[in-house]
Amino acid sequence: MNFEEGRPAGHVRERLVVIGNGMAGCRAVEEILARDPGRFDVTIFGAEPRVNYNRIMLSPVLAGEKTFDEIVINTQEWYDDNGITLVSGDKVESIDREHKRVVAASGRIEPYDKLLIATGSDPFIIPVPGKDLDGVVTFRDLDDVDKMLAAAGQGGNAVVIGGGLLGLEAAHGLNLRGMDVTVIHLMPTLMERQLDEAAGWLLKTELERRGQTILTGANTKEIVGKDGKVAAVRLEDGTEIPASIVVMAVGIRPATGLAREAGLDVERGIMVDDHMVTSDPSVLAVGECVQHRGMCYGLVAPLWDMCRALADHVTENPTGYEGSVTSTKLKVSGIDLFSAGDFSGGEGCEDIVMRDASRGVYKRVIVKENKVLGAVLYGDTADGSWYFDLMKKGEDVSDIREALIFGQAFASGGALADPNAAVAALSDDAEICGCNGVSKGQVVSCINGGAHSLDAVRSTCKASASCGSCTGLVESLLALTLGGEVESGPKTMCKCTSFTHGDVRKLIVEKELREIPQIMQELHWTTPDGCASCRPALNYYLLCAWPGEYEDDQKSRFVNERMHANIQKDGTYSVVPRMWGGLTNPKELRAIADVVEKFNAPMVKVTGGQRLDIFGIKKEDLPAVWADLNAAGMVSGHAYGKSLRTVKTCVGSEWCRFGTQDSTGLGVQIERMTWGSWMPHKFKIAVSGCPRNCAEATIKDFGVVCVDSGYELHIAGNGGIKVRATDLLCKVETEQEAMDMCAAFIQFYREDAWYLERTAPWVERVGLQYVKDALAAEGAVEHYAARFRYSQQFMQDDPWAKRAAGEHEKLHQHLAEVRPFPGAKMENA
Amino acid sequence: MIGNWLDIGPVTQIEPGTARTLPVVGGEEIAVFHTMRNEFFAIVNKCPHKQGPLSQGIVHGDVVTCPLHNWNISLRSGKALGDDEGCVPTIPLKVDAGRIYLLRSAVIGGDDQAEAA
Numbered sequence: 015m016n017f018e019e020g021r022p023a024g025h026v027r028e029r030l031v032v033i034g035n036g037m038a039g040c041r042a043v044e045e046i047l048a049r050d051p052g053r054f055d056v057t058i059f060g061a062e063p064r065v066n067y068n069r070i071m072l073s074p075v076l077a078g079e080k081t082f083d084e085i086v087i088n089t090q091e092w093y094d095d096n097g098i099t100l101v102s103g104d105k106v107e108s109i110d111r112e113h114k115r116v117v118a119a120s121g122r123i124e125p126y127d128k129l130l131i132a133t134g135s136d137p138f139i140i141p142v143p144g145k146d147l148d149g150v151v152t153f154r155d156l157d158d159v160d161k162m163l164a165a166a167g168q169g170g171n172a173v174v175i176g177g178g179l180l181g182l183e184a185a186h187g188l189n190l191r192g193m194d195v196t197v198i199h200l201m202p203t204l205m206e207r208q209l210d211e212a213a214g215w216l217l218k219t220e221l222e223r224r225g226q227t228i229l230t231g232a233n234t235k236e237i238v239g240k241d242g243k244v245a246a247v248r249l250e251d252g253t254e255i256p257a258s259i260v261v262m263a264v265g266i267r268p269a270t271g272l273a274r275e276a277g278l279d280v281e282r283g284i285m286v287d288d289h290m291v292t293s294d295p296s297v298l299a300v301g302e303c304v305q306h307r308g309m310c311y312g313l314v315a316p317l318w319d320m321c322r323a324l325a326d327h328v329t330e331n332p333t334g335y336e337g338s339v340t341s342t343k344l345k346v347s348g349i350d351l352f353s354a355g356d357f358s359g360g361e362g363c364e365d366i367v368m369r370d371a372s373r374g375v376y377k378r379v380i381v382k383e384n385k386v387l388g389a390v391l392y393g394d395t396a397d398g399s400w401y402f403d404l405m406k407k408g409e410d411v412s413d414i415r416e417a418l419i420f421g422q423a424f425a426s427g428g429a430l431a432d433p434n435a436a437v438a439a440l441s442d443d444a445e446i447c448g449c450n451g452v453s454k455g456q457v458v459s460c461i462n463g464g465a466h467s468l469d470a471v472r473s474t475c476k477a478s479a480s481c482g483s484c485t486g487l488v489e490s491l492l493a494l495t496l497g498g499e500v501e502s503g504p505k506t507m508c509k510c511t512s513f514t515h516g517d518v519r520k521l522i523v524e525k526e527l528r529e530i531p532q533i534m535q536e537l538h539w540t541t542p543d544g545c546a547s548c549r550p551a552l553n554y555y556l557l558c559a560w561p562g563e564y565e566d567d568q569k570s571r572f573v574n575e576r577m578h579a580n581i582q583k584d585g586t587y588s589v590v591p592r593m594w595g596g597l598t599n600p601k602e603l604r605a606i607a608d609v610v611e612k613f614n615a616p617m618v619k620v621t622g623g624q625r626l627d628i629f630g631i632k633k634e635d636l637p638a639v640w641a642d643l644n645a646a647g648m649v650s651g652h653a654y655g656k657s658l659r660t661v662k663t664c665v666g667s668e669w670c671r672f673g674t675q676d677s678t679g680l681g682v683q684i685e686r687m688t689w690g691s692w693m694p695h696k697f698k699i700a701v702s703g704c705p706r707n708c709a710e711a712t713i714k715d716f717g718v719v720c721v722d723s724g725y726e727l728h729i730a731g732n733g734g735i736k737v738r739a740t741d742l743l744c745k746v747e748t749e750q751e752a753m754d755m756c757a758a759f760i761q762f763y764r765e766d767a768w769y770l771e772r773t774a775p776w777v778e779r780v781g782l783q784y785v786k787d788a789l790a791a792e793g794a795v796e797h798y799a800a801r802f803r804y805s806q807q808f809m810q811d812d813p814w815a816k817r818a819a820g821e822h823e824k825l826h827q828h829l830a831e832v833r834p835f836p837g838a839k840m841e842n843a
Numbered sequence: 844m845i846g847n848w849l850d851i852g853p854v855t856q857i858e859p860g861t862a863r864t865l866p867v868v869g870g871e872e873i874a875v876f877h878t879m880r881n882e883f884f885a886i887v888n889k890c891p892h893k894q895g896p897l898s899q900g901i902v903h904g905d906v907v908t909c910p911l912h913n914w915n916i917s918l919r920s921g922k923a924l925g926d927d928e929g930c931v932p933t934i935p936l937k938v939d940a941g942r943i944y945l946l947r948s949a950v951i952g953g954d955d956q957a958e959a960a
Contacts (some may be wrong), residue, residue, distance in 0.1 A: 202879070210879075358880045541904070542904065544903055546901040568858075568861075569861055573901075574910075581896075581899060581910050581911070583895075585894075585896040585899075633899075824856065824858065827863070828863065828865060829863045829865045832849070832866070832873075834869065834870075
């Protein structure tokens with residue numbers, strides 16, 4: 015009798031051939047051995063000439079934090095001890111399914127009973143000129159790391175194309191190895207698949223602080239070579255970045271070539287069922303090369319589950335794989351970053367956002383139907399695994415919903431799950447406001463002393479008056495102390511923030527905030543990327559605070575300011591060219607007439623501001639219309655913007671028998687000085703040559719009424735829904751003084767008013783005396799006028815000319831046009 | 844089947860936070876959106892309120908605000924949000940290997956959307 019490990023006599027082991035000596039292939043073999051060590055004779059083919067190692071630890075090897083030996087998973091002894099034949103450095107070239115055998119590059123033929131494809135993925139190479147130059151490497155295996163280390167040994171400049179997980183890890187390693195690193199990323203947000211805009215901004219800032227140059231929204235056009243070796247990377251916009259090595263890390267693609275040639279079902283990846291079986295029952299596949307239930311994975315965690323299901327199946331105890339929920343951590347020392355699940359939000363999803371600017375923390379948890387759907391954490395990732403666990407188990411979080419964002423320790427605290435209760439439990443000397451060192455006891459006594467609103471607390475004891483991160487705590491204390499009788503504070507900017515417009519304006523300047531995502535982080539925005547109310551406001555505030563430095567954010571502009579024309583109810587646009595002071599000439603009139611005919615504009619109308627308005631222009635025709643108007647010397651009339659609109663004039667002393675001054679000439683001068691300036695709201699000016707006031711200067715934002723002895727300057731008039739006559743600001747004697755006061759008033763309004771607040775409601779809110787006092791102070795007019803003129807240096811280039819020359823052309827062009835073939839629907843049906 | 848999907852070009856042709864348009868001869872113009880969270884959506888370019896061109900609105904999260912009267916429309920469902928009621932048709936879209944695909948039958952206004960599966 016002959017029993018071999020409980021098998022019937024004469025049992026012949028099945029032959030299992032594994033293509034791929036990577037993490038998936040070896041793990042699958044380990045799982046099978048753990049279940050039934052005697053079932054298969056195993057042969058593993060590996061293209062790399064080495065044993066199996068932990069590929070995800072290549073980043074620490076590059077960074078010098080680990081050696082290769084430390085990341086080896088299975089040594090040669092493991093293969094020997096388990097009777098596994100390792101064929102390394104010999105790539106399998108074809109699968110012959112008919113005869114059940116594989117053929118390797120060396121000519122070696124290996125028959126199989128079961129075949130396991132674990133070919134992983136290939137780095138994606140962007141098809142740009144120069145991609146094959148010496149010095150262009152990918153980041154996939156140890157050979158790539160060796161090439162990078164050799165380049166780093168020479169020092170110099172490295173360019174990493176791709177700001178995803180792998181690219182940033184490569185950049186970090188090369189940076190630590192002493193190279194000057196530039197990361198080029200096509201998208202505006204680093205790691206956009208894992209991070210939202212807010213977390214991406216924090217990451218970018220930290221990497222820049224470490225000396226890396228991060229170029230987002232940058233498109234690689236060409237890799238420039240010299241003597242066959244890489245020398246630089248040229249971007250679409252012409253920028254050239256010197257490089258002695260270029261790492262291409264833009265993504266991976268499932269390696270499906272072998273499977274495809276063998277006639278297996280392949281879409282993006284090799285199609286497998288829940289037991290990792292391909293369209294051929296004898297062929298299995300696992301890892302990054304497969305597509306399961308429509309998903310391809312590029313992370314390590316799903317491999318373990320796949321390999322478990324595969325081993326259960328081949329040992330005849332099928333359990334099945336149901337797909338994986340994945341999470342990501344960036345392996346860059348000192349940067350804590352965690353991302354899991356779906357963070358794109360959507361129907362019925364609720365974003366819970368917490369930001370702590372002083373600690374550089376951003377946390378966002380996405381909840382839907384009382385379940386955690388995803389999480390993005392930056393700066394403090396201690397609770398990452400807890401959120402991930404809640405998410406995977408699909409646990410109902412309604413009981414801990416209020417405290418969820420504060421983390422496990424807080425939310426699991428039973429009674430402490432109510433934030434008010436948690437605050438009540440704090441001792442009197444617990445610090446509430448870190449910025450101003452205010453304790454709970456101080457806040458409570460301040461409330462008891464009569465400060466019954468958030469604003470009152472802020473002005474009395476300064477709690478939450480700085481960064482605002484303790485606003486929630488102060489509100490809890492107000493609620494606890496007053497028993498829910500909290501007076502509502504001043505109106506906040508929008509639902510995304512607890513700050514008012516005034517607070518935000520002040521803080522932008524005080525804290526030198528220079529980008530929209532930075533404001534949102536520092537001021538604890540409760541939404542990831544704002545809303546249609548706050549984004550245009552923030553864009554304006556930054557433009558006003560940092561003239562010449564801030565780069566206008568087109569996607570935060572209302573359509574009219576993005577398209578430089580006025581949208582009409584049918585989706586077409588109206589175009590108003592500038593006519594200085596309302597003056598025109600035959601050349602301009604001809605050009606306008608020609609445009610009307612050429613573009614079939616259905617209507618032309620004289621506006622209330624003495625300009626001509628051409629209606630019915632399609633968005634794709636706008637650049638051509640502007641080119642024609644530019645050719646006649648006309649520029650944008652800004653009839654569409656929160657900006658200086660028109661300076662309306664009467665004919666004045668040059669023609670009018672009553673005129674006292676040259677109102678037309680002054681109007682033209684004022685328009686030349688003020689055109690192109692962005693404002694909190696639209697801004698209209700008029701100059702009348704005498705008190706008969708034919709230019710209607712007393713219902714304008716700034717009005718000049720000429721009199722014999724000089725110029726009366728009026729402000730804050732409005733001819734809109736609520737008619738308001740102007741207030742007299744002052745009287746001056748010369749044109750120059752009138753011009754200076756106009757510039758100063760405009761700048762004060764630009765810096766003081768809230769976005770979408772016209773001069774009339776602004777002056778009613780702050781009081782005429784406040785405006786007069788501000789401008790009457792010693793040197794104030796010179797100061798504000800100089801700031802206005804400085805800002806205007808950057809504003810007075812015609813946006814139409816730039817568009818006509820091709821800037822932002824995508825805004826005007828259709829993607830394409832779909833023209834279905836006759837009968838196309840029949841084909842599809 | 845790839846034949847059911849219409850390739851409308853690379854993802855890079857739409858800047859994040861913006862939309863571009865796709866006129867359809869004999870059908871409704873389509874707006875294709877790229878959000879700042881890097882998702883893509885296609886909906887008919889007509890607000891359910893007064894037919895405003897949604898492609899021209901400000902995009903925030905997965906919502907677009909119509910440029911005419913500030914209705915907020917979910918890009919995911921096409922539904923008007925908040926107190927407003929209405930719905931704009933959505934067109935199934937997928938992104939594969941850096942290219943955008945729309946479901947052909949939905950683009951040309953067919954009623955055979957079952958093919959999406």
